[in-house]
Amino acid sequence: xxxxxxxxxxxxxxxxxxxxxxxxxxxxxxxxxxxxxxxxxxxxxxxxxxxxxxxxxxxxxxxxxxxxxxxxxxxxxxxxxxxxxxxxxxxxxxxxxxxxxxxxxxxxxxxxxxxxxxxxxxxxxxxxxxxxxxxxxxxxxxxxxxxxxxxxxxxxxxxxxxxxxxxxxxxxxxxxxxxxx
Amino acid sequence: xxxxxxxxxxxxxxxxxxxxxxxxxxxxxxxxxxxxxxxxxxxxxxxxxxxxxxxxxxxxxxxxxxxxxxxxxxxxxxxxxxxxxxxxxxxxxxxxxxxxxxxxxxxxxxxxxxxxxxxxxxxxxxxxxxxxxxxxxxxxxxxxxxxxxxxxxxxxxxxxxxxxxxxxxxxxxxxxxxxxx
DNA sequence: GTCTATACACCGATAGAC
DNA sequence: GTCTATCGGTGTATAGAC
Numbered sequence: 001x002x003x004x005x006x007x008x009x010x011x012x013x014x015x016x017x018x019x020x021x022x023x024x025x026x027x028x029x030x031x032x033x034x035x036x037x038x039x040x041x042x043x044x045x046x047x048x049x050x051x052x053x054x055x056x057x058x059x060x061x062x063x064x065x066x067x068x069x070x071x072x073x074x075x076x077x078x079x080x081x082x083x084x085x086x087x088x089x090x091x092x093x094x095x096x097x098x099x100x101x102x103x104x105x106x107x108x109x110x111x112x113x114x115x116x117x118x119x120x121x122x123x124x125x126x127x128x129x130x131x132x133x134x135x136x137x138x139x140x141x142x143x144x145x146x147x148x149x150x151x152x153x154x155x156x157x158x159x160x161x162x163x164x165x166x167x168x169x170x171x172x173x174x175x176x177x178x179x180x181x
Numbered sequence: 182x183x184x185x186x187x188x189x190x191x192x193x194x195x196x197x198x199x200x201x202x203x204x205x206x207x208x209x210x211x212x213x214x215x216x217x218x219x220x221x222x223x224x225x226x227x228x229x230x231x232x233x234x235x236x237x238x239x240x241x242x243x244x245x246x247x248x249x250x251x252x253x254x255x256x257x258x259x260x261x262x263x264x265x266x267x268x269x270x271x272x273x274x275x276x277x278x279x280x281x282x283x284x285x286x287x288x289x290x291x292x293x294x295x296x297x298x299x300x301x302x303x304x305x306x307x308x309x310x311x312x313x314x315x316x317x318x319x320x321x322x323x324x325x326x327x328x329x330x331x332x333x334x335x336x337x338x339x340x341x342x343x344x345x346x347x348x349x350x351x352x353x354x355x356x357x358x359x360x361x362x
Numbered sequence: 363g364t365c366t367a368t369a370c371a372c373c374g375a376t377a378g379a380c
Numbered sequence: 381g382t383c384t385a386t387c388g389g390t391g392t393a394t395a396g397a398c
Contacts, residue, residue: 020202021286024392035393037364045393096285103341104282105202115341145338145347150327153334157326160284160296166326205374216375218382226374 019107058118075133093158093167200288256314274339274348
């Protein structure tokens with residue numbers, strides 16, 4: 001198993017159990033690697049694994065979800081493309097958000113910088129699209145924040161109600177919310 | 182210290198650290214009670230403490246936040262009253278949501294029933310207000326879900342950005358979102 | 363690189379004196 | 381009811397053979 005494949009397994013554990021709820025035993029079982037092997041790849045232990053997983057997720061998000069926002073097409077098309085990628089990113093709303101779970105408890109002190117960075121990039125990128133669509137700057141920023149709020153909130157509701165219908169509805173409405181028509 | 186005062190301290194710990202991140206040592210320090218004393222009040226240990234805290238929060242929410250929704254005033258007034266209480270409940274957006282943090286990891290299996298119940302009550306109560314305001318049933322329900330989504334999402338954004346401006350903005354917009362004017 | 367074995371701290375929980 | 385002392389278990393992390 002390559003390091004990249006291992007990271008893909010680790011991310012599942014962290015996002016399901018959170019930082020404190022994730023144990024080396026769970027990480028070991030998920031990857032099939034022994035504890036000592038995990039420490040070979042990640043000498044910094046659990047904290048380094050989480051930081052690496054977070055960096056990997058951030059990078060994936062930027063190149064996959066945010067890239068369509070910079071395409072040379074109509075703003076509405078770009079936003080629809082983003083929504084579709086978000087849907088994949090969160091597995092149709094059935095997966096928790098790694099950023100949300102790692103922003104809690106002692107993990108907050110360790111990782112909030114990384115999480116804050118990616119959210120700001122997301123907001124900024126969306127804002128730029130709306131400005132290109134002719135929306136005034138401050139309103140563009142507020143609507144971009146609203147979009148992220150709704151995605152995050154919908155994930156929580158889907159998790160608690162065990163029903164992703166409202167998540168799907170939220171994603172479908174994103175273009176309208178952002179472009180205001 | 183009365184049991185009720187102790188619970189008020191316990192809730193702070195659980196909502197800051199989540200279930201797995203909360204330790205008996207933290208709970209002991211927060212209340213000023215020794216571990217053995219905590220077990221005297223809560224023989225079921227940490228799980229019983231969390232369940233009690235959750236029950237207490239649910240009850241407080243119902244009597245304080247949801248009660249204004251059943252008042253004999255205009256729907257818009259009731260929703261404004263609810264928003265104000267939500268603002269207090271989450272300390273102007275500076276506190277995490279106990280329900281959101283206890284819906285993660287192994288705590289999900291233990292407590293999601295309680296959390297699901299209170300969210301459904303919240304949605305149902307809001308829906309009823311909107312129906313009284315003349316809004317069609319299905320749309321009333323969807324808008325109620327949207328309101329909860331936005332509150333939850335705004336709390337996450339506030340925590341990550343360390344800035345509650347968007348939470349305040351979200352609360353201020355709730356009447357408009359719900360009543361659609 | 364991966365394994366077994368293990369160190370050491372802290373976890374939740376309990377015993378028993380007062 | 382609250383305390384000190386402590387239990388068994390598990391957590392993270394490491395040592396050392398292979």
